[in-house]
């Protein structure tokens with residue numbers, strides 16, 4: 001099977017032009033240069049990460065193998081609950097951000113609703129679809145940008161979403177979709193595509209919101 005034939009590549013190809021718009025988004029370039037207005041982005045993204053963490057927990061519960069539960073559980077415990085949590089606390093303090101902002105942007109509300117919906121479905125391929133979009137698009141922009149700014153707020157955010165460990169995590173999510181896709185019937189594949197596309201559109205709108 002060629003790269004283009006695997007399920008994850010099929011999903012990504014059908015999520016254009018939004019996919020390319022996310023990984024080439026001007027706000028991502030702003031993050032890399034360290035000139036972006038990060039406060040609103042980080043405040044809203046901390047609310048995203050809360051629902052995303054719950055979704056990772058659902059993936060542990062819904063996965064169909066011990067090895068998959070371990071891979072997701074390890075990422076949840078070591079990266080999100082440790083490195084990423086620490087980053088958010090330090091970065092929000094540095095930019096004067098509110099960890100519990102009074103207002104959630106419409107795109108934040110919609111993204112959280114999508115994550116809650118697939119979490120409650122306990123449908124592993126649907127859960128994987130959202131996780132894969134969120135991580136693969138971030139790997140996409142974070143590995144494209146050549147130079148990062150001096151501030152840890154920008155540098156660590158790029159580091160968190162690039163490098164061999166993050167690549168391996170995205171590779172795992174893709175392989176899980178590639179393994180499960182051929183086992184789904186047409187309706188099942190269409191549902192995964194629907195969620196994948198919706199999440200990609202929300203990623204684009206999230207960056208649009210951050211860019212102001």
Ligand SMILES: Cc1ncc(CN)c(N)n1
Nearest residue numbers: 045048134135138203206
């Ligand atoms: C909106 C969004 N999408 C993805 C990621 C990467 N976990 C994030 N932090 N925020």
